[in-house]
Amino acid sequence: MAMNYPQYIWHNGSVRPWQDAQVHVMSHALHYGSSVFEGIRVYETDKGPAGFRLTDHIQRMFDSARIYYMPMPYAEDELIRACHEIVTVNGLQSAYLRPIAFRGIGGLGVAASPDMPTEVSIAAIEWGAYLGEEAREKGVDVCVSSWNRIAPNTIPSSAKAGGNYLSSQLISMEAKRRGFAEGIGLSIDGTLSEGAGENLFIVKDGKLYTPPQAASILAGITRDSVIKIARSLDYEIIEMEMPREILYLADEAFLTGTAAEITPIRSVDEIEVRSAGRGPVTRHIQEAFFGLFDGSSKDRWGWLEPIDNKPAKAKGRTHAVAV
Numbered sequence: 256m257a258m259n260y261p262q263y264i265w266h267n268g269s270v271r272p273w274q275d276a277q278v279h280v281m282s283h284a285l286h287y288g289s290s291v292f293e294g295i296r297v298y299e300t301d302k303g304p305a306g307f308r309l310t311d312h313i314q315r316m317f318d319s320a321r322i323y324y325m326p327m328p329y330a331e332d333e334l335i336r337a338c339h340e341i342v343t344v345n346g347l348q349s350a351y352l353r354p355i356a357f358r359g360i361g362g363l364g365v366a367a368s369p370d371m372p373t374e375v376s377i378a379a380i381e382w383g384a385y386l387g388e389e390a391r392e393k394g395v396d397v398c399v400s401s402w403n404r405i406a407p408n409t410i411p412s413s414a415k416a417g418g419n420y421l422s423s424q425l426i427s428m429e430a431k432r433r434g435f436a437e438g439i440g441l442s443i444d445g446t447l448s449e450g451a452g453e454n455l456f457i458v459k460d461g462k463l464y465t466p467p468q469a470a471s472i473l474a475g476i477t478r479d480s481v482i483k484i485a486r487s488l489d490y491e492i493i494e495m496e497m498p499r500e501i502l503y504l505a506d507e508a509f510l511t512g513t514a515a516e517i518t519p520i521r522s523v524d525e526i527e528v529r530s531a532g533r534g535p536v537t538r539h540i541q542e543a544f545f546g547l548f549d550g551s552s553k554d555r556w557g558w559l560e561p562i563d564n565k566p567a568k569a570k571g572r573t574h575a576v577a578v
């Protein structure tokens with residue numbers, strides 16, 4: 256997807272011109288996948304730009320760093336403030352934020368040394384619907400990948416780390432080569448897991464089903480939002496391990512993620528989902544979700560964090576690992 260690069264990027268503690276955020280080619284992360292990152296949307300609202308669950312995303316980034324013993328040189332509230340700042344200095348009304356923390360230069364050993372620096376950058380870019388505008392209504396055609404997802408005792412799927420995305424790349428590129436919009440990975444024991452960059456929901460007989468955390472998923476913040484929204488609309492949500500064929504028998508199915516938002520699935524492995532595009536339950540949840548941004552649904556959870564450059568609402572936590 257072509258990107259319009261903004262003027263500024265936040266890099267290692269300050270706002271810099273976009274082209275000045277440079278990294279050495281011998282950085283540990285480039286060789287060994289040792290980065291942790293987030294994708295966060297800033298929506299344009301009638302009260303100005305607002306980060307969607309910005310604090311929750313930054314907290315997940317610190318959790319990812321914690322799993323990998325990665326020292327974070329900034330506190331959570333400093334990075335939240337930096338997110339506000341980079342949206343503001345670029346004059347953006349809506350944006351996709353990409354904070355990333357990664358191991359820098361400090362030797363070729365796979366085991367990171369304690370003195371290896373952690374570098375941190377935050378980009379804010381303009382970005383539309385990840386799977387296309389049309390997809391929100393018509394849905395996308397997906398396939399089950401021949402690649403399994405990472406297993407719980409190999410690479411932790413709860414950490415949103417750069418290295419995990421080698422698995423996602425294989426799943427997504429295979430799907431695209433075969434003419435599908437996205438691929439769904441199965442867990443190591445063959446149950447449904449998630450898309451290459453999205454969580455998965457199935458609607459059957461008016462109830463919602465989604466794979467549990469044990470099925471090698473990333474516990475998506477959009478997934479959590481959908482669960483809470485659906486419960487508030489009195490839908491029953493069941494988190495359980497499911498065999499692949501449940502997808503072929505679904506009344507409706509959809510993908511969730513910061514980039515994908517809520518995207519209906521039109522077909523799986525060339526079998527049309529019964530709703531053949533967006534079904535009524537998906538639509539109901541989509542309306543409640545997108546309504547948060549145009550003000551037609553109430554933000555009862557406090558998920559919208561207005562971009563204002565004021566001190567962030569830090570929740571008392573600071574460094575994942577002491578530096």
Ligand code: PMP
Binds near residue numbers: 294474
């Ligand atoms: N699973 C994977 C593998 C992802 O990359 C993403 C995108 N971050 C998701 C699920 C959805 O997570 P979220 O809703 O927090 O963006």
